[in-house]
Amino acid sequence: MTSTELTAADYPLSINRPDLLRTPTGKTLDDLTMSSVVAGDITSEDLRITPETLAMQGQLAAAAGRRQLAENFTRASEMTAIPDAEVLSMYNSLRPNASTAAQLEELASRLETTYSATTCAALVREAAQVYAARNLLAEED
Structure with a gap:
């Protein structure tokens, strides 16, 4: 997880903070291209969400005052x-x-x-x- 304190202004992460997002195998969003898929460089594991991303989504929800949604993201992070x-x-x-x-x-x-x-x-x-x-x-x- 990032030590950066996220705020509602960071939402959506894919637009405002793509530097924080990684696949479970460590690929960045920029690595997820159609040519990479065709080349066989992207696997189903690369398309799964990480517990860190779910935790960050929870932090964003909490920052926006959406406590229950934040708790849902925390549980989802644990469930991975x-x-x-x-x-x-x-x-x-x-x-x-x-x-x-x-x-x-x-x-x-x-x-x-x-x-x-x-x-x-x-x-x-x-x-x-x-x-x-x-x-x-x-x-x-």
């Missing part, structure tokens, strides 16, 4: 470290009546310890509290 199958499992676990309070706490703990996804873990814990208050937790066996 989580395998796709685990993400799908998380979504299923978070459906109403799909998990017990203990299962959601286990998920939150796994997010923290395995993936360092503390913001995602906090969301799971908040969901567990809301589900408990609204009687949307699965029955304990």
Whole structure:
């Protein structure tokens, strides 16, 4: 992540701060050309967003006073470290009546310890509290 403090004036990054953007393989935006694609120099990995870019987008959202959007970008940044199958499992676990309070706490703990996804873990814990208050937790066996 950049040590530069971003402001709403830096949005969009691709126009105002392209120097900060890199692909997961380290390519710049200028490296992403049709001729590079045709030459085989660009792979699908080059088209994925990085956790750093998501974190910067979150910083921009926060600077614009959009707290919830900033939190979404922070969670998305954390989720880049989580395998796709685990993400799908998380979504299923978070459906109403799909998990017990203990299962959601286990998920939150796994997010923290395995993936360092503390913001995602906090969301799971908040969901567990809301589900408990609204009687949307699965029955304990």
